[in-house]
Amino acid sequence: xxxxxxxxxxxxxxxxxxxxxxxxxxxxxxxxxxxxxxxxxxxxxxxxxxxxxxxxxxxxxxxxxxxxxxxxxxxxxxxxxxxxxxxxxxxxxxxxxxxxxxxxxxxxxxxxxxxxxxxxxxxxxxxxxxxxxxxxxxxxxxxxxxxxxxxxxxxxxxxxxxxxxxxxxxxxxxxxxxxxxxxxxxxxxxxxxxxxxxxxxxxxxxxxxxxxxxxxxxxxxxxxxxxxxxxxxxxxxxxxxxxxxxxxxxxxxxxxxxxxxxxxxxxxxxxxxxxxxxxxxxxxxxxxxxxxxxxxxxxxxxxxxxx
Amino acid sequence: xxxxxxxxxxxxxxxxxxxxxxxxxxxxxxxxxxxxxxxxxxxxxxxxxxxxxxxxxxxxxxxxxxxxxxxxxxxxxxxxxxxxxxxxxxxxxxxxxxxxxxxxxxxxxxxxxxxxxxxxxxxxxxxxxxxxxxxxxxxxxxxxxxxxxxxxxxxxxxxxxxxxxxxxxxxxxxxxxxxxxxxxxxxxxxxxxxxxxxxxxxxxxxxxxxxxxxxxxxxxxxxxxxxxxxxxxxxxxxxxxxxxxxxxxxxxxxxxxxxxxxxxxxxxxxxxxxxxxxxxxxxxxxxxxxxxxxxxxxxxxxxxxxxxxxxxxxxxxxxxxxxxxxxxxxxxxxxxxxxxxxxxxxxxxxxxxxxxxxxxxxxxxxxxxxxxxxxxxxxxxxxxxxxxxxxxxxxxxxxxxxxxxxxxxxxxxxxxxxxxxxxxxxxxxxxxxxxxxxxxxxxxxxxxxx
Numbered sequence: 001x002x003x004x005x006x007x008x009x010x011x012x013x014x015x016x017x018x019x020x021x022x023x024x025x026x027x028x029x030x031x032x033x034x035x036x037x038x039x040x041x042x043x044x045x046x047x048x049x050x051x052x053x054x055x056x057x058x059x060x061x062x063x064x065x066x067x068x069x070x071x072x073x074x075x076x077x078x079x080x081x082x083x084x085x086x087x088x089x090x091x092x093x094x095x096x097x098x099x100x101x102x103x104x105x106x107x108x109x110x111x112x113x114x115x116x117x118x119x120x121x122x123x124x125x126x127x128x129x130x131x132x133x134x135x136x137x138x139x140x141x142x143x144x145x146x147x148x149x150x151x152x153x154x155x156x157x158x159x160x161x162x163x164x165x166x167x168x169x170x171x172x173x174x175x176x177x178x179x180x181x182x183x184x185x186x187x188x189x190x191x192x193x194x195x196x197x198x199x200x201x202x203x204x205x206x207x208x209x210x211x212x213x214x215x216x217x218x219x220x221x222x223x224x225x226x227x228x229x230x231x232x233x234x235x236x237x238x239x240x241x242x243x244x245x246x247x248x249x250x251x252x253x254x255x256x257x258x259x260x261x262x263x264x265x266x267x268x269x270x271x272x273x274x275x276x277x278x279x280x281x282x283x284x285x286x287x288x289x290x291x292x293x294x295x296x297x298x299x300x301x302x303x304x305x306x307x
Numbered sequence: 308x309x310x311x312x313x314x315x316x317x318x319x320x321x322x323x324x325x326x327x328x329x330x331x332x333x334x335x336x337x338x339x340x341x342x343x344x345x346x347x348x349x350x351x352x353x354x355x356x357x358x359x360x361x362x363x364x365x366x367x368x369x370x371x372x373x374x375x376x377x378x379x380x381x382x383x384x385x386x387x388x389x390x391x392x393x394x395x396x397x398x399x400x401x402x403x404x405x406x407x408x409x410x411x412x413x414x415x416x417x418x419x420x421x422x423x424x425x426x427x428x429x430x431x432x433x434x435x436x437x438x439x440x441x442x443x444x445x446x447x448x449x450x451x452x453x454x455x456x457x458x459x460x461x462x463x464x465x466x467x468x469x470x471x472x473x474x475x476x477x478x479x480x481x482x483x484x485x486x487x488x489x490x491x492x493x494x495x496x497x498x499x500x501x502x503x504x505x506x507x508x509x510x511x512x513x514x515x516x517x518x519x520x521x522x523x524x525x526x527x528x529x530x531x532x533x534x535x536x537x538x539x540x541x542x543x544x545x546x547x548x549x550x551x552x553x554x555x556x557x558x559x560x561x562x563x564x565x566x567x568x569x570x571x572x573x574x575x576x577x578x579x580x581x582x583x584x585x586x587x588x589x590x591x592x593x594x595x596x597x598x599x600x601x602x603x604x605x606x607x608x609x610x611x612x613x614x615x616x617x618x619x620x621x622x623x624x625x626x627x628x629x630x631x632x633x634x635x636x637x638x639x640x641x642x643x644x645x646x647x648x649x650x651x652x653x654x655x656x657x658x659x660x661x662x663x664x665x666x667x668x669x670x671x672x673x674x675x676x677x678x679x680x681x682x683x684x685x686x687x688x689x690x691x692x693x694x695x696x697x698x699x700x701x702x703x704x705x706x707x708x709x710x711x712x713x714x715x716x717x718x719x720x721x722x723x724x725x726x727x728x729x730x731x732x733x734x735x736x737x738x739x740x741x742x743x744x745x746x747x748x749x750x751x752x753x754x755x756x757x
Contacts, residue, residue, distance in 0.1 A: 057420050058441050141589070146580040147598065168583030170735070254528020257583035258728050273416045274721045276437050 044289070050282035057278045069283035079284065081259050082267040089178050089263055090242045096182040097238055098231070101189020106223075108190070109197040122194075129187035137251035140180045141167065167253050173260045177249050184248065185241075189234055196230040197223070236299040240292050264288050369656050370400040374415060375429025377643055377677070378405025380607060385676045393663045399656055409529065419443035424648035427657045430473045432465055432642050432714030433534070433723075439467040440717070445647040447471040450658040461665065462682050465644060465715050475642035476664055477679035479605045480704045481535050482638065483627075484612075487620040489600040492516045498624045502540075502568050505601070505627040509577040512600040519579040521572050522599040524590040525731060530723035531587060534713045535639055537730070539603045541565045542637030542710045543626035549712050554752040556745040564629060566733065566741035573734045583731055595619065605641060606678050606700050613694065623699040625707065637710035638703065643677070680704060717755045725751040 015021050026033075051069050053062035073079050104125050108118050128136070143150050146163035154160035166176040204222050213221065224231075246265035249255065255266035264284065272281035378386040390401035404425055406414065411429060418424035419438050428444070438444040448471045451458050458464065458471070465473035485498060493511035497504075509520020524532035538548065546561030548554065556562060572578050579585075579599050587604070594602045595612055597619070603626060612619060625636055645664065647657040663669060667681075671688040674681040678697055681688055690698060713719045729738075729748050738744040 058437075060442065141584075163580055165581035165583070168581045168585065173584070250528055253584050254526050256527035256728070256731070257525075258527075258731050270721075270724070272420075273413065274724060275718055276441070278420065 047282045047285055047289075050279055051286045053279055055277060055279050056282070058276055062279070065279075069279045070287070073280055073283045073287065078259060078262065079267060082262045082264055085174055085259075085261060086243060086263040088174060089181065089245070090239060092178050093181045093185065093242045093245075094235060094238050096178075097186045097189050098235065100182065100186040101234075102193055102227075104186070104190045105193035105197055108194055125190055126187045128184050129191070131184070133184070133247035134251060136180065136184050137248055140176075140183075141252055144176055168257050170257055170260045173253050173257060177252055177261050180252060181242065181245060181248055185238065189238070192230055192234055193227060196227045200226045232299070232302050236295055239295055243288060243292065369398075369653055370402060371427055371651075371653060371657060371660055372402045372404055372425035373427045373429075373660070374404040374406075374411060374418075374425035375643075375645075376406060376408040376411040377429055377673075378403055379407050381673075381676050389664070389669060389672065392669070393660060396663070397659070399660065401660065418648070422650045424650055426648055426651040426653055427660055428646055428648055430465075430644035430646045432473065432475075432644055432711060433531075433716070433719030435465045435473045435644070435646070436467050436715050436717045436719065438646070439470075439472040443649055444472050445649045445651070445654055445657075447474060447647065447658070447661075450647065450654060453655070454658055454662070456658075456662060460667075460683050460685050462680075462684050463642075465642075467715060473642075473644040473646045474661060474665060475644050475682045476670065477643040477674050477677050477682055478709065479607050479641045479643075479677075479679050480638050480700055480709070481539055481603050481605055481640065482623045482625065482700045482703050483539075483601055483603050484594060485622045485624055486518075486594065486597060486600045487622050489516050489518050489597065493600070498622065499627050500625070501627050501630045501632075503630050506571065506575070506577070509572065509601065510575065513575075513577050516600075518597060519599045520577040520601060522579040522585075522590050522593055522602050523569070523582055524585040524587050525582050525727050526584050526586045526589075527724050527727050529586050530720060530727040531641075532585075532590075533723040533726045533730070534711065535587070535605070535641065536590075536603045537565070537569065537726075538712065539626050539639040540568065542639055542712075543707075544629040544632045545634045545637065547712065553756055554749050556749040556752070557742060559745070561629065562745065563741045566730070566744065569730070570734055570741070603639070606697060609678050609694060609697055609700075621696060623696050623703060625703050636707045638707035640709040640711050642682070642711075642714070643673075643679070722752055722755060 050056045052064055054065050056062045108122055142148055144166040146165045151163045166172045205218055208218050208222055244265055249261055249263055249266055253261040255262040268281050268284045271277045271284060386403060390403060394400055415428050419441055424443060461474055463475050464471040489512050493515045495508045495511055499505040499508045512518055512520045523536045541562055544561055548556060548562060579593055590602055591604060591608050591611060593599050628636060645661050647654055651657055665683050667683050667686040670681045670683040670686040674688040716722060726748050729744050732738055733744040
């Protein structure tokens, strides 16, 4: 008991205004705070620090170079290509995830299907989310192979006359990896939106029906507004995840052919682990972090406005 | 405990001064021994008494991490068994960190960047320069000299600025694999020896069988296809991409002819489609499925091709040479190399483990198990029961000179990637001539050599 009081004395003090400052909560939070510092804050700080020096790690005595690495990266034609490809990859993926996820979620929420049928389709639609990136990459590489099933089906259906090398064609590769990413990512939207749909009160739809609202109007004036908080969270998270997507692209095309599927993540990887330009890689990572931070601020403001 | 002292005497590889300068932890009391060589013998006697009293020994306190991709490619349990042999002999525990090649490479690169590399690491020749310059792998010349190790028994040493950083444990040749059934179906009775004969054979296969004549993996994620599958053609005709250790691409007639030869194969649609995103394993899969007649590949994949239900009727042949070339042919090789991390606290023990792996008996065992050629010139692997195709390849290997010009080059993998990207552009018609393409690549390569 005495010890407990002593501990309280140590961790409780008073501020200038005489208000008691509770320190005990910080003690309980400390394991999490230490973990976050070690796993998140220190690495981010190190990366940002690296980005202001000439080649760190390789150079044992790196010199401070200010924003030179950022200038080098932003004027690198390969980075510009990576930025364009990333923009296409992220925007198409995020929009498609939303549309497909919403569509499937509404299908699974319908009253016209039995519970058993809905259960089966829930499992089928959610399957892509269960696979790891390497499994997805192998699966799609086999399907998109010039001798694979997709080319076979296209030829059987008279939609193509020759075998198309989807992943090694400069014209198709970016679309192909985007398609793979869409397939791999929509179930997260579907499951989250389904949970949101099940939380919308049926009274709203009943009242709207009595007022003569059509299903389309119900969708735009009830469903979408009710789902808005979930959709904003999903879009933000998906943007951040997709901009960082590395494994799928690396395992399917490696950023090629030439630089047709080069994105921020593959560009950073090559700078670090192929060219051993760790400072340039850090500067590129800093730019991506900046973009993601802007989005995170937008997200935080949205959430704050809601509450 | 006398056994522990015996170990030190018997192996005689652990350098005395290193023993004396090492820190020993005995009964929670850290004894830091920093004595001169003159006092060495006295200390050794003291240590001997301490060890004999304790029942624990110098070697038994040490555990080495050995990170490599070999364990995955060797028959199951083989590397574990070899490592256990070392533990039995010395008491030093070996912890194997075995992952596929690409994962190992990434983990070693990350370890190099953060100073957390495993004690002993499997190395590919293309990584050596960068890790050596970075200071993340140790100078083996020093360690060998300190041990009095006779390096004349090594088939090769990969050096950077005159110092050895990697020792090849096993060498893998890259001969040409042939699908004889496809050749028979195409009416080809003789294996091609020149490039024009090769084009004729590839044309016949592509026209008459529904398969393709040639395949070359040009994925930029793992651009080793440039080293193993493209340059193999150049080296087979006695060509070189370097001059005095620096890039020699522009105006290199043999290289230009090799580039144009590949373009001809592509233009005539004799190459399996989808090669721009194809890795070596994809290529092997295409060959194993009978969709291509010729490929240049590592002998290490012979086991893969023999595994399972495959009933491929295969043969091995030399890579065809330029028409009219009568000189000696080079054959591409890749190594399972080994090195020591700079950050290890057990450099002497790590070197001792390498010497164990390079001993003629153990090295022979690795070579046989891996379908490779030994890194120790005194090793006499027993290939008698080996696959006949392996023996054919061994004959081709003996009849050629081993070459891999990418080994030990700066940012070697990036050099291959630069080549692969520009070769793709050339094959797509973005360059007017091979020399124009080579000039762009040479500019890129020169930056790495600056």
